[in-house]
Amino acid sequence: MLLGDFDACEELLQKLLPLQPEDAGVKRLAAELARARLKHAAKSKRMGAKLLEAIDADDRPEVKAKEARKLVDIAEAKADSMEVWLWSLLPSRLMVLIAASLIAISVLVIINSGQYFREAIIASFLVSIVGYALASVILEPESEEDEKLQKVKKKMT
Numbered sequence: 001m002l003l004g005d006f007d008a009c010e011e012l013l014q015k016l017l018p019l020q021p022e023d024a025g026v027k028r029l030a031a032e033l034a035r036a037r038l039k040h041a042a043k044s045k046r047m048g049a050k051l052l053e054a055i056d057a058d059d060r061p062e063v064k065a066k067e068a069r070k071l072v073d074i075a076e077a078k079a080d081s082m083e084v085w086l087w088s089l090l091p092s093r094l095m096v097l098i099a100a101s102l103i104a105i106s107v108l109v110i111i112n113s114g115q116y117f118r119e120a121i122i123a124s125f126l127v128s129i130v131g132y133a134l135a136s137v138i139l140e141p142e143s144e145e146d147e148k149l150q151k152v153k154k155k156m157t
Contacts, residue, residue, distance in 0.1 A: 098135045102128040
């Protein structure tokens with residue numbers, strides 16, 4: 001029943017009770033109206049308490065601490081993933097050695113090129129790029145399994 005229905009029902013009961021005071025249907029309707037009013041009052045009280053609790057919940061220190069901890073955890077996770085990403089961009093020691101070797105070979109070729117200086121520079125540049133690309137493809141693991149296998153091999157040697 002709606003609150004307006006309670007009032008309408010109460011009016012009808014006030015009119016019916018003097019006319020039929022001993023009627024069972026009228027007494028049952030009066031009892032049902034009283035139960036419905038009590039039930040509605042209890043439900044309204046619970047909903048009001050929940051509403052006030054929801055309004056006050058954000059101001060409690062434990063809620064604020066929990067939200068702050070969640071934000072800190074998110075920030076730490078993002079920082080960790082950023083650090084992992086940055087470290088993944090750095091080449092391994094072996095790749096640095098290969099790059100240094102290719103540069104040294106290129107410098108030696110250019111120094112000893114004589115009259116073909118321009119061609120030696122171009123050839124050294126191309127060979128260095130292709131050599132580094134091939135080395136990175138050959139040496140870098142393709143999957144997690146390959147990475148684990150390389151770690152095991154390193155431990156054995």
